[in-house]
Every structure is written in C-alpha cells, then in structure tokens.
Amino acid sequence: MSKQKLFRFLLLNFLLVTLFSTSTLAQSRNYFPPEDLTSVGAYYYPEHWDESQWERDIKKMAEMGFEFTHFAEFAWAQLEPEEGVYDFSWLDRAVALADKYNLKVVMCTSTATPPVWLVRKHPDILKQHEDGTKMDHGSRQHASFSNEYYRSYSLKMIEELAQHYGNDDRIFGWQLDNEPAANVDFGDDAQKRFRAWLKEKYGNIEALNDAWGTNFWSGTYTTFDQINIPKHTQWGMNLYQRLDHSRFCDYETSSFLDDQAVVIRQFANPNQWITTNYIPYYDARYAGASKELDFISYTRYMIYGEHHGIGPKGYRVGEYSRIAMANDFYRPLSPIYGVMELQPGQVNWGSINSQPLPRAVRLWLWHVFAGGSKFTFTYRFRAPIYGYEQYHYGIVGPDGVTPTPGGLEYEAFIKEIKMLRNNPSKGQIPQDYLNRETAILYDPDNTVAINNNKQTNVWDTEGHVLKYYKALKTFGAPVDFIRDSMDFAKYPVIVAPAYQQMSLQLIDKLTEYVKNGGNLVMSVRTGHQDEFGHLWQAKHAEPLYELIGGEIEFYDLLRPFAPDTVVMDNKRYAWTSWGDIMHTNKGTESWGTFSGDYYAGKTAVTFNKLGNGTVTYVGVDSHDGKLERAVLDKLYDRLAIEVKDYPEGVMVEYRDGYGIAVNYSNIAYPMELPAGTEILIGNTTLPTAGVLVWKTK
Incomplete structure (x- = not known):
C-alpha cells in the first residue's frame, strides 16, 4: 500500500x-x-x-x-x-x-x-x-x-x-x-x-x-x-x-x-x-x-x-x-x-x-x-x-x-x-462574545507521538496547550477543540499548538483557510513531521514556509539551570524547553527575538499576511505562558477583535440566553454587565467560589 x-x-x-x-x-x-x-x-x-x-x-x-x-x-x-x-x-x-x-x-x-x-x-x-x-x-x-x-x-x-x-x-x-x-x-x-x-x-x-x-x-x-x-x-x-x-x-x-x-x-x-x-x-x-x-x-x-x-x-x-x-x-x-x-x-x-x-x-x-x-x-x-x-x-x-x-x-x-x-431567557448571545470564538486544532494521536519522543524532559505537551487555552479563557473567548476533518471556516482564529504531525492535505487546508480570511496561530513543534511521523525529506518543517513567511533554521533545547529569554515589545519572557530559531522573508513581521545566546537577535515570533488572512508563528515555549498570552493579545488587537481581560480563574460563558460567571481565583472580582441586565443568581461582586447568572438582552 x-x-x-x-x-x-x-x-x-x-x-x-x-x-x-x-x-x-x-x-x-x-x-x-x-x-x-x-x-x-x-x-x-x-x-x-x-x-x-x-x-x-x-x-x-x-x-x-x-x-x-x-x-x-x-x-x-x-x-x-x-x-x-x-x-x-x-x-x-x-x-x-x-x-x-x-x-x-x-x-x-x-x-x-x-x-x-x-x-x-x-x-x-x-x-x-x-x-x-x-x-x-x-x-x-x-x-x-x-x-x-x-x-x-x-x-x-x-x-x-x-x-x-x-x-x-x-x-x-x-x-x-x-x-x-x-x-x-x-x-x-x-x-x-x-x-x-x-x-x-x-x-x-x-x-x-x-x-x-x-x-x-x-x-x-x-x-x-x-x-x-x-x-x-x-x-x-x-x-x-x-x-x-x-x-x-x-x-x-x-x-x-x-x-x-x-x-x-x-x-x-x-x-x-x-x-x-x-x-x-x-x-x-x-x-x-x-x-x-x-x-x-x-x-x-x-x-x-x-x-x-x-x-x-x-x-x-x-x-x-x-x-x-x-x-x-x-x-x-x-x-x-x-x-x-x-x-x-x-x-x-x-x-x-x-x-x-x-x-x-x-x-x-x-x-x-x-x-x-x-x-x-x-x-x-x-x-x-x-x-x-x-x-x-x-x-x-x-x-x-x-x-x-x-x-x-x-x-x-x-x-x-x-x-x-420558570424564568426562561430569550436573550441572544452577545455579538462580541461570538466574535471571539476560537478553535484549538488538536489531535490526541499527535500528543501521544510527541510524548513518545519528547527530545527534552522538561517538555509538557498538555501544559503547552494550556498556555494558549488559558489565555483565550481570560479573553472571555468561547473555545472549541477541533479535529482536522472539521469545518475551519466558522472560526475567526484557529490555534494549532505543537501540532507536530501534519499531512500535506492538512497544510493545504490550513493555507486555504488563511487565504480566505482566517487567522492561524501555530507554535513550536508544529509541522515538523508528515502524518506518518517521519521528518520531511526537505528543510526542517519546509512545507510550512509559505504559511509562516520564513524558515525555521534550527531548534534548540535549553538546560533547566540555564534558561534564556525572548524579547517582544521590550519585555523579556523566559524559556527553556523548546525554541524554533527562525529567518523571516521580506514582508513578514518579526514580533519577538531571542536574546542571551549565540543566536541572539534571531526571530522567535513571526506575523505573516497571506491572502486575506494571517499566520502567527510562536517559536518558543515560555516558562509561564505569559509570552503566549502577549502574542494572542497583540494578534487580537491587530485583528480588531474585542477581548475581555478577566483575571486568571474567572470564567465567563453563555448558553440558552444566560450568562454565567464563576470565580476560582483567591480574590473577589467585580463583574461589569451591560446596562439593563437582569441578575438572577449572585451579584456583580464575584467572591472566591462565587457564581453569577444573568439574563442576556
């Protein structure tokens, strides 16, 4: 066969x-x-x-x-x-x-x-x-x-x-x-x-x-x-x-x-x-x-x-x-x-x-x-x-x-x-919430393959995905984890974190999604292998080069006792586990660069316009997810997608015409609701382990 x-x-x-x-x-x-x-x-x-x-x-x-x-x-x-x-x-x-x-x-x-x-x-x-x-x-x-x-x-x-x-x-x-x-x-x-x-x-x-x-x-x-x-x-x-x-x-x-x-x-x-x-x-x-x-x-x-x-x-x-x-x-x-x-x-x-x-x-x-x-x-x-x-x-x-x-x-x-x-809501889900709808492209098979061959014992596949997921939830974004056979077009933004095994057909599908106006975020370890788990008989991750608007020259894995940093918008972000060192094509923006090692000044984060859409490549796995959050912040601002800024642990969702907020954080959080909103359960000051439920208009 x-x-x-x-x-x-x-x-x-x-x-x-x-x-x-x-x-x-x-x-x-x-x-x-x-x-x-x-x-x-x-x-x-x-x-x-x-x-x-x-x-x-x-x-x-x-x-x-x-x-x-x-x-x-x-x-x-x-x-x-x-x-x-x-x-x-x-x-x-x-x-x-x-x-x-x-x-x-x-x-x-x-x-x-x-x-x-x-x-x-x-x-x-x-x-x-x-x-x-x-x-x-x-x-x-x-x-x-x-x-x-x-x-x-x-x-x-x-x-x-x-x-x-x-x-x-x-x-x-x-x-x-x-x-x-x-x-x-x-x-x-x-x-x-x-x-x-x-x-x-x-x-x-x-x-x-x-x-x-x-x-x-x-x-x-x-x-x-x-x-x-x-x-x-x-x-x-x-x-x-x-x-x-x-x-x-x-x-x-x-x-x-x-x-x-x-x-x-x-x-x-x-x-x-x-x-x-x-x-x-x-x-x-x-x-x-x-x-x-x-x-x-x-x-x-x-x-x-x-x-x-x-x-x-x-x-x-x-x-x-x-x-x-x-x-x-x-x-x-x-x-x-x-x-x-x-x-x-x-x-x-x-x-x-x-x-x-x-x-x-x-x-x-x-x-x-x-x-x-x-x-x-x-x-x-x-x-x-x-x-x-x-x-x-x-x-x-x-x-x-x-x-x-x-x-x-x-x-x-x-x-x-x-x-x-007894108090049904006929309200609509707020449009700004729907505008933030984001998919995470995810395949459990890919996670198993990575975990069988991590290359560094400080790599954590699920932890890496969570850095993007948690950032999106602080935005108040509805998130779906999708598979590669599902419809991409409905999502303004798709994040593909550490999606190491990619077929040419999937790369073509993502390229079409972007050219038609979609916005794709990819991270380290994405597209390094074909769908069989084999490295490409080509330059490292070369089938992605059109998408990312550049090349991945090589990758590096640091020792835990010697972390380094990436600089983006004059802020430093520590990393250890994986870094893709990149070269950008003309017209591709370099959002972040490596510092502190022999490849200081090389690109770590890129932003590329392709057709009617964009591709952002985050070539590093940060220690605490703050870089990933900063990249998504910058991207959504560039795309004029309004986001919230909920603190870690405050989650807001909508269903059946109701808004629901829950608070896992250790401090009370004052929720801001639109004028005329009818509060059904709780109040706008959301304590630890608190719940707030309201009717949407």
Missing part, C-alpha cells in the same frame, strides 16, 4: 469517527428537552445496603430534587451469581422504588467488575502486564477487552440485561462500563488481535515496514506473525510500533463499547440513549471513536491533592481549567454531552484528600452547566461504609440520612436550575 493510499485509508477512518457527532445529534435531540436546561442525578448502589433502607434513601433523593438515579454499575456478581443464572428480581424492586418517586434510571453494564467465578474459571481474561504477571479479582478494570472469551461472554450478560430492561420506560438510558481507558494487555489474545489489527490497517507487510521505517536498525519484518506487542520498558523500541500499539489499545476500548451498544440496541426502545463516562485524558483516541454511542459523557474530580489552584488555599477550589477544558474538548465531538460523575465533596483515593471550600461543589456544577452540559450526575448518593472508597463523601453521610455540605450544595443548584426553568 502506498503512502497516498494509506493516508486515504486513515483519513476515511478518521472521518467516520468525527462524523459520529453529526450522526448522533439527530438521534439525541429528544432525550433532553431544551426547556429543562439541565438535569441532575445521583448514583445509588442498592446491593450495598439493606433492602429495608432502599425506600428511605430513594425517597430522600427525590425530596432533594434529583431527577435521575443510576444502578448496576458494579453489580455483575449480583446480576449473575453463577454462570448462566441471572437474578434481576432485586434490581426490579429498586427500579420500582425509583419509579414510585419519579426518578428515571440510568442502567449500567457491569463490565468493569466481572464476578469471581468467571475469573477463576477463565483466568486468561485477566490483563497481563509486560513482565508476565497478571491482575487478579478484587479490583476493577482487571479484565482485558482484548480477551476473546471475555468479550463474547460479557455480551451475553449484557444481552440478558438489555432483554429485561430494553423496553422498560422507567429506564432513561444506558451507561457502558465505567471510566473505560485504553486497554493495555500483553496476553496471548491481545497479541493475536494486535497482529490482526495491523494487517487490517496496512494490508501488506511492505506498507507496514515503510510506515514504521523498519530499515533502521535492521528492524524489517517479512510477515505479520513476526510482530510482537512492543516492550515499553525496552530502550530504543521502534517509535512507530509503539505508536501503533497505543492506537490499537484505544481501538480495543472503543470497539468493545461499540459491541455493547449494538447488543443493547437490539432490545432498547428508541427513547433510551447509550453513553459511557470517560475520564478526560487528552492523549486518548477512544473518546469519540465509538460510533454506536448516542453522545459522550465525562467524569470530573477537582480536589484530590494533585492541583494547587490559585493562591495558598486554591487547592480547596481546584484547577480552574479542568472543567472548562473538558467541556470545550468533548462538546465539538458530541454536541449533546453530560457529566456522569462530579465530585460531591471530599474523596478518599487521592494523594491528599482535602475538604473543598464551601460553595466549591456548587461552583463546579455551574461551571459544568456553563459549558452546555445536558445533565450532571454525582458519585454517589450515600457515602460508602466499607470497601476501597471508605471516607468518600456522598450526598448524604454514612448514616444514610444527614446531607453532607456538598449534598446541600447539590440541592441548592437543583433549586436554582428549577428557578431558571
């Missing part, structure tokens, strides 16, 4: 993936009536509690305003206590109680926790590590999606569940698995399936050898049967083999979810939707790749010891970009989306499980809503009294009765949403 044919094959597959969002939107429209704005649910595990308490708990859930609940996520052992023997009677009683109190049910497949009888009878279903050791029963996600027996047997259980509940109007929708991640397994079936996947992808071994560059180090294969799963701990393993293996692992996850959805659809009535709850990993290709899902949902926890937030107590509120970026990342893939797990309070599994700041849980709920989510669930209604997640808060505490602080904040949010439902 030639590179051109292979590219068309990959492009077709990618288009099929991204068309997922278009095809499912029509199916999903009626699931969530627009007038409801959003709905709120809580996980409940009947199998964890004495049945005499179920009605009390479910009644309390309804009294607090929850509209949905969520059953059977980890209950395979209760649903199928022995092979081929199914017991849905207990679950029927729980569903009946939910219906009695007008709670819709989301039914789950329990594939994250196979029962012990299945594991002991078929130990080959367990994931195998690279060193040959296997996982064991007693945890979750220990079975391999690559094991043929596990895949087929789990679908039998799902078929029984779907036959039982698929035509039940009390079941609102289905969640597949739980927080599925890339299926990394070194077992025999995974090895066979990897070879079969490669053969399907490449067609013949010559095409694989070409794509992997196996002539290097005598790595050439003559048959697919010679190929093993690459050793990730072995130094110098073929980078493209490792990249394809990671793609395969993601495929195993997305295809397993598709298989489940196909089985459920045979029995589900048209009003039941199907989703799963992803953890927002930005190097994961499986999110959005399961074409049988109706939409995407995600999981988000904010306080677990890993993020400092803003100020000395910011860890109690959380890193402000986490919900915002998840909203903006998933919404373009799935215009209808929801949040299946949102932290209800203190958790137990983090490195340091601090209490959230009062009002923080409500803040997160409003931030999820601001991005366009149609629903939010919380894990969980009752705090567990045994098991791995002891000390994890719920909506009510371990007594099963007393609402936790987070539970009260959920209750407050539900009441506020009901107030909005």
